[in-house]
Amino acid sequence: MAVPTEKIVRELQALLNQYNYEYHVLDKPSVPDAEYDRLLRELIEYEEKFPELKTSDSPTQRVGGEVLSMFQKVEHTSPMLSLGNAFNEEDLRDFDRKVRQAVGDDFSYVCELKIDGLAVTLQYENGYFVKGATRGDGTIGEDITANLKTIKSIPLKLKEPLTIEVRGEAFMPKKSFEALNTLKEENGEEPFANPRNAAAGSLRQLDPKIAAKRNLAIFLYAIADIGETGVRSHSEGLDLLDQLGFKTNQERKRCETIEDVLAFIEGWTEKRPHLAYEIDGIVIKVDSLEQQEQLGYTAKSPRWAIAYKFPAEEVVTILRDIELSIGRTGVLTPTAILDPVRVAGTTVQRASLHNEDLIREKDIRIGDSVVVKKAGDIIPEVVNVLVDRRTGDEVEFHMPTECPECDSELVRLEGEVALRCINPKCPAQIREGLIHFVSRTAMNIDGLGEKVISQLFKEQLIQDVADIYKLTYEQLISLERMGEKSVNNLLQAIEASKDNSLEKLLFGLGIRHVGAKAAKTLAQQFGTLHALRQATVEELTAINEIGEKMADSIVTYFELDEVSALIDELEAVGVNLAYKGAKPVAADEVDSIFAGKTVVLTGKLVQLTRNEAKEKLEALGAKVAGSVSKKTDLVIAGEDAGSKLAKAESFGITVWDEEKLIEELNK
The missing domain is CATH 3.40.50.10190 (BRCT domain)
Incomplete structure (x- = not known):
């Protein structure tokens, strides 16, 4: 590599920052991802060899730095107040009436989408990003600068050398949320309940590299101190944020009357599901900063702004029982069994309680009247307990100390909230592993669903995945609700699955931390299962998408004698162990x-x-x-x-x- 000059490095940094701005702020990328990645790798090499050329605004600072031991407390330069809430038209008209009483009829509102995320504040000195913090209690937050640097729409250097503090809402787009939860489920981990929790959890990671992988985003919505910017209205402030290189939400509107505000709300109530991110309402602000000052503040919130909250459908039902289940990775999950109730268009009878801490925190008891809603309009969730409806007959719930399936001691591993059975021969884990193996995203054996697998396992006809390929007509026809046609179709589906490409088998084997995407990457890179079995940690981590944790898990898995025996069995019964797809093309x-x-x-x-x-x-x-x-x-x-x-x-x-x-x- 030729010795770089400072000029070359600075040009690379500026070019990558411009590409990053076009992609993440303007949504108008000018180069393919592959070109951006190539230039970024080149810059990383330069900066590693010549660390004195690394700057705080270099795009290499977004990949995540050293693991923190704790978050430092930060006192805000001005309070981060919460907004008062409006829940209906009457509340909004009352807000409008009070504004008119204070400033007269000559004023305008600005309506903005209320992003469902985490409020943060960003400080810049002479145009450089120096500190970012959570809202906390409004007066003191936590320094999460390292994590915020991983959000690519946050400029590390402004287009003008201003010293300024700005505020915004960090959030997780729906696509990032779905991808994260898919990965968590594939790894046997508890999924996040909603994008807001996922965003908050990501920004409070002590390891910034984890935050960097979560693909968070941000919309800036205010300048904390207008100072000498010359801005005279909220809408001018948003325009200035755009000019400085920040990403603001463009779905905003200046409204002259409360009727215009109501029309804006009605429109977004209908269009809300089509957004790429979650919103939970509309924020309405008086536009003039002079009039904002005239209206002033209460102890908790400004009088010149209000947040209209979309109604979340919540219903009351009875929690009849708490059922426990062991997943394929041994995690014990409690589930609320409810009296059937309609929520957001579907009948809900079950709701995950996630873990023991949540049950304790909400003081959930068997027999309680509980409020249920769908988190993110999808996942049934117990919101709270109606304590005043208790009769005294309710029963407190206590987690067992032993696995309900195999009586092994349950443990809580370091850094985990969940209780886990670590017995590798636990019947529940084996059964769940078999169900995963035949699922659509794995070997896709049609007709071999959860009930049939459970029946086969109970009858001891299958003990591991290789046994599936040894099933006979006589064994299957003896099962309940299995006729001649069903058995023949199932045997054909089992036979057909032998020809699946390697990535299907890899994912189906349930190797810890290896999801569907990683399985395909591994299959493409190594070609055969035998080649993958011989791979070292170093060879695995050399692949772009494979981290050390996953590599260790893969090597450990293939070192097990029982795994070698299983693969030999699968090969003996004719299961394909090679990748059949085309290699990806740049x-x-x-x-x-x-x-x-x-x-x-x-x-x-x-x-x-x-x-x-x-x-x-x-x-x-x-x-x-x-x-x-x-x-x-x-x-x-x-x-x-x-x-x-x-x-x-x-x-x-x-x-x-x-x-x-x-x-x-x-x-």
Whole structure:
């Protein structure tokens, strides 16, 4: 490597910061991800060799630094007050009346989406980001500067050398939340209840590298101290934030009357589900800073702003029991068994209680009347207990000290909240592992669902995954509710699964920390299971997506004698141990209209299967995503395409039908 000059390094830093701004703030990337990654690797090499050239605004500072021992307390320069709440039209009209009484009729509002995240404050000195903190109690927060630096839409250097403090809402986009929870579930970990909890948990990680992997985002919404900026209104302040390089939410509107405000709220109540992030209301602020000063503050909140909260549907039901289950990784999960009740369009009879700490914190007892809602409009959640309805017959719940399945002692591992059974021969873990192996995202054996697996396991017809391939017609026909046609179909599905590509088997084996995406990466890199079995930690961590924790888990797994015996059995019964797909192709290596494009498939394809279309597109350099966003370049809509098509049309994204796709693939 040639000796770099300071000029070369500074040019690289500036170029990468500009690309980062275009991608994460403007949503208009000018270069492919591969080019950005190449330049970033080059800069990292320079800075590692010449550390004196590293600066606080270098894009390399976003990857996460050293692990912290604790968060330092930070006293805010001005209080971070919470807003008063409005829950209906009457509350909003009352707020409007009080504003008019104080300042007259000549004023305007600014309406903004209320992001469901974590309030933070950012301090800049001479244009450089120097400190970031949580809201805390409004007066004192926690210094989370290292974690905030990992949010790529936060500028490390402003476009002007101002000393300024700004405030915003850090959040986790829906796509990042879904990906994180999928990974947690694949790893046998408890998923986050909602994106807000996920964002807060990510920013309070003592290891910034964890925060860096969570793909958080931020919208800035205020300047803490206008000072000498010359800004005279809230809307001018938002415009200044845009000019300085911050990302603000563009879905805002200046409203002249309360009727305009109500229309804005009504519109976003309908459009809310189509956003790429969660909102829980609308913030309404008097625009003029002079009038804000005139209106003043209460002890807790400003009189010139209010937050309208979208109504969350909450219902009351009876918690009849708490059921315990052991997952495939040994985690003990308590589940509330409820009297059936309708919540947000579906009947709810069960709600996860996550862990013992939550049960203690909410003082949940068997027999309680409880308030239930769907967290994020999806996951049933016990909100609280109606203590005043207690009769005295309610029963306190205590977690067992022994596994309900195998009587082994339950343990709480260091750093974990959950209780865990660590007996590798626990029947529940074996059964759950078998259910995972045959699931759609793993070996996809149609007809071999949870009930059938449980029955086969109970009858001792299967003890491990290799036994599935030894099942006979005589064994299956003897099971309850299994007729001749069902048995023949199941045997055909088992036989067909032998031809699956290696990544399906890898994921199905349930290696700790290896999810579906990592399984495919490993299969692509090593080609065969035998080659992967011989891999060292060093060889594994050399792969971009494989960290040390996962590498250690993989090596440890394949060192087990019982695993070697299992793989030999699978090979003996004819299960494929090789990767069958095409190797991924970098966008810059392909001459194709799909190269570097993000494509989403939706609806039913007739001439191609979804996987066939995905593989063909990836072979031509495309990235095939699971959801539509503003960064999507193309949507392929098959028959009965639904919400993804509607979202693409609302964003103005190019949409093709299957015929157009086939035509372009055949060119």
